[in-house]
Amino acid sequence: MSEQRKGSFLVDTLVFTKRSIVTIIRNPLIFIPNLIISLFFLFVYEGGLSGISELPAFEGANYLAFILPVSIVSAAIGGAGGAGQALVKDLENGYFSRLLLTPSSRLAIVLGPIIAGMLQLLIQTGLILVVAYFLGLEVAAGFGGVIVVLLLTLGWGLAFAGYSVGVALRTKNAQSAQAGTFVFFPLIFLSTTFVPYELIEAGWLKVAATINPTTYLFEAMRSVFIDGWEAWPLVRGFLVIALLCAITISFSAISASKAVSAD
Amino acid sequence: MDGSISVHELVKTYKGDVKAVQGVSFEVGEGEFFAFLGPNGAGKSTTVQILTTLVKPTTGTIRIGGVDVGEEPERVRWNIGVALQETGIDPVLTGRELIEMQARLFGFTKKEAKTRADELLTLVDLNDAADRPCGKYSGGMRRRLDLALTLVHKPKILFLDEPTTGLDPSNRQAIWKEIKRLNREEGTTIFLTTQYLEEADQLADRISIINQGKIVASGSAEELKRTLGFDAIQLVFEADEEAERASKVLADLGENIECSKDEVTLYTENGTQLLSELVRKLDENNLSPKKLNVKPPSLDDVFINVTNEQKERA
Ligand SMILES: Nc1ncnc2c1ncn2[C@@H]1O[C@H](COP(=O)(O)OP(=O)(O)OP(=O)(O)O)[C@@H](O)[C@H]1O
Ligand SMILES: [Mg+2]
Numbered sequence: 001m002s003e004q005r006k007g008s009f010l011v012d013t014l015v016f017t018k019r020s021i022v023t024i025i026r027n028p029l030i031f032i033p034n035l036i037i038s039l040f041f042l043f044v045y046e047g048g049l050s051g052i053s054e055l056p057a058f059e060g061a062n063y064l065a066f067i068l069p070v071s072i073v074s075a076a077i078g079g080a081g082g083a084g085q086a087l088v089k090d091l092e093n094g095y096f097s098r099l100l101l102t103p104s105s106r107l108a109i110v111l112g113p114i115i116a117g118m119l120q121l122l123i124q125t126g127l128i129l130v131v132a133y134f135l136g137l138e139v140a141a142g143f144g145g146v147i148v149v150l151l152l153t154l155g156w157g158l159a160f161a162g163y164s165v166g167v168a169l170r171t172k173n174a175q176s177a178q179a180g181t182f183v184f185f186p187l188i189f190l191s192t193t194f195v196p197y198e199l200i201e202a203g204w205l206k207v208a209a210t211i212n213p214t215t216y217l218f219e220a221m222r223s224v225f226i227d228g229w230e231a232w233p234l235v236r237g238f239l240v241i242a243l244l245c246a247i248t249i250s251f252s253a254i255s256a257s258k259a260v261s262a263d
Numbered sequence: 264m265d266g267s268i269s270v271h272e273l274v275k276t277y278k279g280d281v282k283a284v285q286g287v288s289f290e291v292g293e294g295e296f297f298a299f300l301g302p303n304g305a306g307k308s309t310t311v312q313i314l315t316t317l318v319k320p321t322t323g324t325i326r327i328g329g330v331d332v333g334e335e336p337e338r339v340r341w342n343i344g345v346a347l348q349e350t351g352i353d354p355v356l357t358g359r360e361l362i363e364m365q366a367r368l369f370g371f372t373k374k375e376a377k378t379r380a381d382e383l384l385t386l387v388d389l390n391d392a393a394d395r396p397c398g399k400y401s402g403g404m405r406r407r408l409d410l411a412l413t414l415v416h417k418p419k420i421l422f423l424d425e426p427t428t429g430l431d432p433s434n435r436q437a438i439w440k441e442i443k444r445l446n447r448e449e450g451t452t453i454f455l456t457t458q459y460l461e462e463a464d465q466l467a468d469r470i471s472i473i474n475q476g477k478i479v480a481s482g483s484a485e486e487l488k489r490t491l492g493f494d495a496i497q498l499v500f501e502a503d504e505e506a507e508r509a510s511k512v513l514a515d516l517g518e519n520i521e522c523s524k525d526e527v528t529l530y531t532e533n534g535t536q537l538l539s540e541l542v543r544k545l546d547e548n549n550l551s552p553k554k555l556n557v558k559p560p561s562l563d564d565v566f567i568n569v570t571n572e573q574k575e576r577a
Contacts, residue, residue, distance in 0.1 A: 006370055007337075015367045023355045026396075090353070097317060098351030098412065102368040103340040 012104040016112025020086055024120055030085070034078030035124055039131060041071040045194065046135060052195065062226070065139075068132050069221035070193055072125050072153055073214065077184045079121035080157040083113040084164025088177045091168070091259075100260055110169075110256050114161045121157040125150060137225070145224035148234065155241035156217055160184075162248030169252070169259040191215045216240040264328035264342050266293035266419040266452035268314065273323035275309050283309040285476035287323075291469075293419075294450040298457065298467035302570050306476040307456040308348050311424045314454070315345045327420065341369075344418030346426050348456075350409035354398025358389050358408050361397060362415060369416035383411040386441065388434075402429045410438060414445075420452040421445065427459065435459075439466070460562040470562075472569050480569045487565045493518060493530040495564050496541065499554035500525050512548050516541060519568060530560070530568060 024030055045067045052063065087110070090096040099109050129137070129146060139145045167180035190208035192200070192215050200206050209215045220237025223230045268291040275284040284306040291297040301307050312318040314325055316336040325332040327339045353361060359380050366376035384393045387407040392400060397408060406429055413421065423442070427435040443466055445451040457463055463470055464484045471481040480487055496517070500506040503525050510522035517531035531537050535557060545551065560568075 007368075008370075011370075012368060015364055019353075019356065019364060022360075023353075026355050093354060094347070094349045094351035095353045096351070097347060097349075098365075098409075099368075100317060101315060101340060101343075101345045102365065103337050104368040 007103050007105065009105045009108060012108035013111050013115070016104075016108050017115045018112075020083075020113045020116030021119065023086060024082065024116060030082055031078065031120055031124070035075060035127070038071045038075035038078075038124070038128055041067065041074060042128065042132060042135070045070070055199065062136075062138070064132060064135055064137055065225035066196075066222060067194070068128070068137065068225060069149075069218045070188065071128055071132075072149065072221065073156060073217060074184075074188055075124045075128060076121050076153050076157040077160055077181070077188075079117050079124055080160035081117075081164045081181045081184075082120065083117035083161040084166075084168035084177050084180070085174070086113040086116075087165060087168040088172065088174050091172045092174060106256065106260050109260075110165055110252065114158070114165060117161050118154060118157055121153060122150060125153045139225055140228040141224040145228075148224050149221050152217060152220055152237055152241065155238065155245060159241060159244035159248050162245065162252040166248060166252035166255040169255040172259070187212060187214045192218055213240045213244055264330055264338065264419070266342075266450070267291060267326075267328060268297075268420065268452065268454060269326040269329075270310075270314065271324045273310065273313065273325065274321045275306070275313060275318070276321045282476055284313070284320075287473065287476070287478055289471055289478065289481070291452060291454060294446070294452055296446045296453045296455070296466055296468045298455050298463035298470045299473060300456065300460065300463060300470060300566060301473035305473045305570075307473060308424055310473070311345070311347070311422050311454070311456065315343055315422050316340060317347075341416070342418055343420045343422060344413040344416065345422045346409055346413040346424060348424040348428075350405050352397045352400075352405055352408060352412075355396055357394050357396055358400070358411075359384065359393040361408065362411055365412045365415045371416075379415060383414060386414075387411045388437070403431060403434055406430055407434065407438070417449075418451070420454065423453065423455045425456055425458065427457065427462075442466070460566055464562040472566060474570045480565065484562055487562065488560050491530075491560050491565050491568055492532060493560055493564070493568065494533065494535075495558055495560050496529040496531060496537070497554070497556040497558065498527045498529070498552040500527070500550070500552050505550055508548065509545065509550050509552070512544055512550070513541060516544070519571060521567065528564070530564065 046064050087096070090099070141148065164177070164181060168177045171177055171180070190205060191212045192209055197206070197209060200209060216236050217240065220233045223233035271288050273284055273287045276282050287310060299307055299310065309318065313320045314327065314332065316332055316339055319333070328342055330338050332339050356364070362380040362383055363376040366379045367373070371379060384390050387410055389404060389407060389411070392404060397405065400408065406426070410426060427438050430438065439462060442453060446453050455463070455467070467484065469481070469483055470487060471478050473479065480490070482490065498509060500509060506522055506525045506527050510520050510527045513527070513529055514520050516537060517529040519530040521528045538557070
């Protein structure tokens with residue numbers, strides 16, 4: 001009987017995505033700490049550092065709008081990293097082999113956790129934006145600006161999910177995959193995280209901020225929060241993200257094809 | 264696609280020059296019950312993983328139902344059911360959810376998947392635990408759920424790698440009964456590895472014994488016992504120490520001698536003729552066994568003999 005049945009990429013992807021969402025919901029500890037840390041950024045830095053936005057380099061910008069991208073981006077990393085973590089768990093408990101033994105699409109197996117991670121990330125970002133709204137956030141570019149921020153976050157999340165999935169499939173163990181997510185510390189903090197570029201004193205940090213892709217993401221988000229519609233920061237932000245996605249998704253695709261046909 | 268398996272000159276060398284399988288060939292016909300036996304580390308699981316598309320062979324060709332595994336792995340996956348030695352279960356989902364998901368991946372509609380889950384949960388006696396997360400299942404319950412997952416799509420060929428390990432006797436029997444039914448009534452081809460040799464003896468049409476990556480004996484259980492051409496003389500003593508002494512005294516009488524605790528088993532070409540000499544030797548050494556048995560070899564005896572022969576030669 002089995003031979004008459006047909007596989008469907010769409011059904012497979014749907015099944016895997018649904019399963020990942022169920023897993024996330026049943027393990028709130030996967031996302032709650034991360035969300036709390038992101039909100040912590042918002043409250044603590046807004047409360048503690050907002051005085052520095054009086055400095056002329058801020059050009060009168062509200063510090064909340066300045067620090068908000070940091071909160072969003074750090075939440076996104078957690079959401080996206082979850083995709084890799086989920087795969088590592090499957091690899092460790094043998095369920096991954098069970099899935100490989102089904103005729104389902106190999107791509108769908110990897111795509112399910114990524115899509116679920118992206119949904120989680122969108123909800124988190126929405127939540128952070130709502131909190132920021134109650135803290136007095138005004139978005140210079142209006143509602144369209146919020147959409148742009150969500151898109152930027154999604155792109156960034158996708159890039160990071162690609163990376164985390166690639167590391168997971170390569171190392172196949174939880175500790176290494178966890179260690180792999182630590183690159184996010186330098187990415188977030190060696191940037192224009194707390195102050196604008198002009199205020200960074202140390203030469204090395206200036207260099208780091210310049211080559212750090214996160215800087216361009218921060219700048220793009222800040223431009224819509226603070227300045228309204230400006231082409232250049234957005235173009236640059238989306239270009240950097242597209243490039244990152246291209247790299248990390250190829251990395252994860254190569255790792256996946258190796259992992260699904262072990263030699 | 265039929266239910267046959269054909270393996271030709273299969274070699275698998277893992278990184279670090281681990282020669283897991285070294286040139287294995289065999290054929291299993293449609294509807295046949297084939298048992299693949301061998302000591303730990305012999306290469307059974309490696310063979311199963313290669314036959315079921317999970318691991319790539321170093322060299323060799325494999326056809327499952329006439330389909331080349333390397334060329335069309337997906338077509339093969341539609342038609343095989345695989346229970347690996349290590350169960351593969353997501354601890355977060357419930358048993359029912361896992362079966363339904365498995366069914367969906369094999370092209371069942373949602374409704375069909377539900378029906379199938381009900382059937383299988385009853386079959387493996389997991390109705391009570393069906394809606395609890397599998398992470399909370401006992402080892403045996405996990406094993407049974409894993410078997411249910413294997414059967415979801417009613418595969419033509421079943422690969423079962425030590426499917427009853429860790430099951431209590433009554434569950435083990437239930438599983439054996441079902442495997443037997445699938446083979447006899449549904450015509451499912453069975454490729455089975457097991458450490459329970461009497462069961463292989465009773466169920467399998469044909470047996471191959473693999474040792475250190477090579478097949479060392481093949482045939483029906485009866486054939487294997489006959490080709491062994493040995494009888495087993497079994498002696499049981501009062502004390503372990505006596506048994507040990509006896510195994511030294513009798514060593515040159517037979518082809519092979521095994522001693523464990525208070526029991527000595529001597530394999531010899533003609534048990535009955537040797538008996539008088541054996542009794543004399545025991546007498547001379549003041550040894551009197553509590554029990555003495557001459558029996559045709561069991562599959563256990565065949566197994567121990569062919570795998571030991573190799574060890575001695577190595
Ligand atoms: N992924 C792997 N990498 C390297 N070596 C491996 C790998 N898997 C198995 N081996 C080696 O291959 C050999 C055969 O192992 P295999 O698991 O096939 O044995 P088995 O017959 O199933 O044993 P058991 O009865 O213990 O399950 C062993 O020496 C094992 O160490
Ligand atoms: Mg094994």
